[in-house]
Amino acid sequence: MENTLIITIITTISLIIWLYLLLFRGKFWLSDQRIDPKEISLTTYPSVCAVIPARNEADVLPVSLRSLLNQDYLGDFKVILVDDQSDDGTAEIAYKLATTFRKTDQLTVISGQPLSSGWSGKLWAMEQGIKYIKEQNLHPDYILFTDADIEHHQTNLRELVGKSQQENLALTSLMVQLRCQSIWEQFLIPAFIFFFEKLYPFLWVNDPHHKMAAAAGGCILIRQDILEQVGGLEIVRQALIDDCSLAAAVKSKLQDISDNPPQGIWLGLSEKTCSLRPYDSLQTIWDMVARTAYTQLNHSLLFLIGTVVGLTLIYIVPPVSLIWGLTVGNRLITGLGGITWLLMSISYLPTLRLYKTSLLWSISLPAISFFYLLMTIDSALRHLRGKGGRWKGRVYSVDHSS
Structure with missing residues (x-):
């Protein structure tokens, strides 16, 4: 009993x-936070610089980098790939792709420096991209942080910028669609998204008055001035969960801005922009x-x-x-x-x-x-x-x- x-x-x-x-x-659990392309309308096209940390990504670049270089964005859009000491010909593949698609004026490949003390590897590569932007006086309106294994839908950048412009957002991020083909992926990957949404409810993240903050590191569009105001990537230089840490710093900063502040941050799901990284085994x-x-x-x-x-x-x-x-x-x-x-x-x-x-x-x-x-x-x-x-x-x- x-x-x-x-x-x-x-x-x-x-x-x-x-x-x-x-x-x-x-x-x-509704998984309903998504960008509706029908509601996106751009009258001006702000400048954007994409920063891609790449370490031994030669196998995915022919798809991922091509998807970025072929965006239908009408504004000034540059891509900076940081070759983080790869030994598989990542830089060579990137150069070849740019030449093939006649985008050599759009793509810059940086040879990454050895890992600096106090930084995690991926963030150190991203930081070098930011430094290059400053050294070249590019002054983009937005910076797109994206992984080298992400295949961007042709309209992805336009939709991200449109969402940011229409809702006056400081940071706009997409949880890209992870690969879900093998039996282990079908068993475990959707649940990974489900658990992430439960931990960071997107509706709360997207509420400028709620303290919840999160982002998905595979695709983050952030206003360049806001990134500087929060202290740049250095504030999260040792964070393994750098995307959520950056989002928290941005949302906290927005609460301190009294002069025409951006509305907030936004995190949503994507069905069209996908990760190419296979997870075909339990390991x-x-x-x-x-x-x-x-x-x-x-x-x-x-x-x-x-x-x-x-x-x-x-x-x-x-x-x-x-x-x-x-x-x-x-x-x-x-x-x-x-x-x-x-x-x-x-x-x-x-x-x-x-x-x-x-x-x-x-x-x-x-x-x-x-x-x-x-x-x-x-x-x-x-x-x-x-x-x-x-x-x-x-x-x-x-x-x-x-």
């Missing part, structure tokens, strides 16, 4: 949490998550314990309660577990539709969350072994005191 009461209470708590998430967590997805999961928890053992307990309570308790209730013939626990699992599955459907994968994956969310729980624990173990951060073959620690 005592065990039954405890299980009933735990299952009830799980149900209450899901009711809160669905009703009061910024409608994160590749595991490494992606484990690289920053413990950093997201501020390297706190207490937060780690809370995350393990939270994931268990929210995702694993419902199916376990349902199975236990059916086994012992307890209708109340069976009903509570079943309803909670049903709500959980329904909340996952919009994300699965976004990724055009089978809706049947919705019932596997408890199993998926268990994998992510293990990845988070592994992330903490990697940090304790001094291998918590990795980008393109580099391993570095992060000092949160700065």
Whole structure:
């Protein structure tokens, strides 16, 4: 009887949490924050400089760089690729592509310098692009930070600038569509987006009056003057989750600007601009998550314990309660577990539709969350072994005191 009461209470708590998430967590699960091209209208075309950190990206550049060079943007648009000491001919491929498409006046390739102390690898490459912009007195209205493995839809830049101009945004970011082809990608990738949206509800991020801030590093358009006002990339130079840290700095700064301030920041989803990076094995997805999961928890053992307990309570308790209730013939626990699992599955459907994968994956969310729980624990173990951060073959620690 005592065990039954405890299980009933735990299952009830799980149900209450899901009711809160669905009703009061910024409608994160709807996955509806997107740019509507029909609402975008540009009368002027501000200047834009794209900065691309590239380390051993020769295999994806023929697609990704071509997509940038062939944007239908009518304004001044320059692309600066920082070859971060690649050994696979990244720079040569970039030059060849620019020549092929007659865009040599639009593309600049910089040979990256050795990693500077106090910087993470990717951010150091981006910083060198920013320095080049200043040295050449380019003075763009906007800077587009994008990864070398992103294939931009032909209208992507125009839509980003249009969104920023029409809504007077300081920072506009897209969570690009991750590849979702292999069985492991279908199993785990949509959930990665789902969990990110739950952690950073886009509706709250896009509310200029809400303190929530986030961005997706694969595609960030930021006003150049705002970037300078917040202190440039140096303020996030050691952050592994640099995109969200930059967004937080920008949103905080906007609250201090009293003279005609930008409205805020915006983060949305894209169906047309995609990541080319394959995650066709469990190991590749595991490494992606484990690289920053413990950093997201501020390297706190207490937060780690809370995350393990939270994931268990929210995702694993419902199916376990349902199975236990059916086994012992307890209708109340069976009903509570079943309803909670049903709500959980329904909340996952919009994300699965976004990724055009089978809706049947919705019932596997408890199993998926268990994998992510293990990845988070592994992330903490990697940090304790001094291998918590990795980008393109580099391993570095992060000092949160700065």
